[in-house]
Amino acid sequence: MKRSEIAFSASLVVIDYLMVINAGILSYYMRFWEPIVGVFPVVYNLSFSNFFIWLSIIALLWLLSFALAGLYSMKGNSRAVDEVSKIILSCSTAITILMFIFFFSRNLFESRFIILFGWFFSIILVILGRGFIRFLQRSLYKFGIGIHRVVIIGEGMVAENVIGDLAYDLRSGYKVVTQISNFNEVNEQRIREMKQQDKIDEILVATSNLSSETLERLHNFSYVNHVDLKYVADIFDFPINNFEILNIAGLPIVELKKTKLEGWGRIAKRIFDIIVSSLLIIILFPVFLIIAIAIKLDSPGPLFFVYQRIGKNGKPFTYFKFRSMYKNAHQLKFDPKFLKQQQNLRAGSPMTKFVNDPRITRVGKFIRRFSLDELPELFNVFIGKMSLVGPRPHEIEEVAKYKSYHQRVLSIKPGMTGMAQVSGRSDLSFDEEVRLDIWYMENWSMKLDLMILFKTPWAIIRKRKAD
Numbered sequence: 001m002k003r004s005e006i007a008f009s010a011s012l013v014v015i016d017y018l019m020v021i022n023a024g025i026l027s028y029y030m031r032f033w034e035p036i037v038g039v040f041p042v043v044y045n046l047s048f049s050n051f052f053i054w055l056s057i058i059a060l061l062w063l064l065s066f067a068l069a070g071l072y073s074m075k076g077n078s079r080a081v082d083e084v085s086k087i088i089l090s091c092s093t094a095i096t097i098l099m100f101i102f103f104f105s106r107n108l109f110e111s112r113f114i115i116l117f118g119w120f121f122s123i124i125l126v127i128l129g130r131g132f133i134r135f136l137q138r139s140l141y142k143f144g145i146g147i148h149r150v151v152i153i154g155e156g157m158v159a160e161n162v163i164g165d166l167a168y169d170l171r172s173g174y175k176v177v178t179q180i181s182n183f184n185e186v187n188e189q190r191i192r193e194m195k196q197q198d199k200i201d202e203i204l205v206a207t208s209n210l211s212s213e214t215l216e217r218l219h220n221f222s223y224v225n226h227v228d229l230k231y232v233a234d235i236f237d238f239p240i241n242n243f244e245i246l247n248i249a250g251l252p253i254v255e256l257k258k259t260k261l262e263g264w265g266r267i268a269k270r271i272f273d274i275i276v277s278s279l280l281i282i283i284l285f286p287v288f289l290i291i292a293i294a295i296k297l298d299s300p301g302p303l304f305f306v307y308q309r310i311g312k313n314g315k316p317f318t319y320f321k322f323r324s325m326y327k328n329a330h331q332l333k334f335d336p337k338f339l340k341q342q343q344n345l346r347a348g349s350p351m352t353k354f355v356n357d358p359r360i361t362r363v364g365k366f367i368r369r370f371s372l373d374e375l376p377e378l379f380n381v382f383i384g385k386m387s388l389v390g391p392r393p394h395e396i397e398e399v400a401k402y403k404s405y406h407q408r409v410l411s412i413k414p415g416m417t418g419m420a421q422v423s424g425r426s427d428l429s430f431d432e433e434v435r436l437d438i439w440y441m442e443n444w445s446m447k448l449d450l451m452i453l454f455k456t457p458w459a460i461i462r463k464r465k466a467d
Helices: 003-031 034-039 048-068 080-102 112-141 157-168 185-196 212-225 264-283 285-298 329-334 336-341 362-369 377-383 406-411 430-442 446-466
Strands: 148-153 174-180 202-205 228-232 243-248 251-256 304-310 316-322 387-389 415-417
Touching (some): 003 048, 048 080, 080 112, 148 157, 157 174, 174 185, 185 212, 212 406, 264 377, 285 316, 285 362, 316 377, 387 446, 415 446
Parallel strands (some): 148 174, 148 202, 202 228
Antiparallel strands (some): 243 251
16 A cells, blocks of 8 residues: 555545535525525524534534545545545435434524535535545656556566556556566566565566466565555456455456555554553553562563564564563573473474473563563554554564465564464464464454454463463
């Protein structure tokens, strides 16, 4: 998802709100227009200040109606006639709700004239406002701003038609950077280098001659290298859970969705993270203080364990939690002599989990038992490096051992808790955890996040009883 698409979609929200406000103001002054007053005398005294307060609130109903109609999609590829139809339907839905509220309650709003003309003007002004935004967006395409730079994989009639149609329809916002015939090792490295040099954004497969193994390898490549992947028509035959069919320059194109956490889903999750993490930091401050004192009294060393973990898109970030081990004990996990003496429950995976880990302090055992050592992660959530729910963040050395399939979990922010933590099993293998995290990515919803958050305390208690 390009930032320009998010910016333009957000600008639509602002322009829609302003246009609805202006429609209401225009209707208000239209009501006092002399030719209309001569036919329909004004029989009430509604001050503009009171009217504007009501209007500012009512305009939000229009925005809600627009959102439910899908008018804030991050993809700007809808046809003009479809967008206009949705605007008319949404404005009509909003005005119908208002009619039920106000039509028979003159104490709340005394002019049905303003309501009806507000409906008419809102349709006209919203269409004009959105037309201006779309015109601005497509004008910027000519300067390469916000445009999708794409690699075409394929040759023959299908690929040539795709290239020709994209070149002809400049409004699509797509520019073909290069075309390759297949996805072999040489071309894979070539595409990787182009992505690293920020020359491409997407891969578009326009051939049905790729084997299912090659397609799956290409699918994994798109995850690892953070390149959007699209297909012309339905030319894949391996399981894909999330996809969207787009209409670009008249072409039926299938886009594989790495996660539902794109567009407005990502924005909603971020707002939720900020609100909840800030509240929990304030509420749990006394707990932070008690744990800090206990750690300092128990053993010498810093209060926090600070380390580099891998976050979204494989980027490292500074991760911190309450120290639960003796000072410098973390480095022992890289000592071959120490490793030989320990029983690693995660042997054969990138992770380590020792039985009766001797590095853990007395206080550390307690705060780990109730996951209290992870409370400082709330600060990582607040600043945007982590989320409340998501795959657990792993160390740089652990991620270096990931297989291609494992790296899919790096497509979203790591979380304080996740599917694996509330699965009901404490003996999950690393591969099983990854599969749960990928399922979460592909099926995300706010409802799912809330379910995981509510289950987390019970999962901690259940783990405590098992120990």
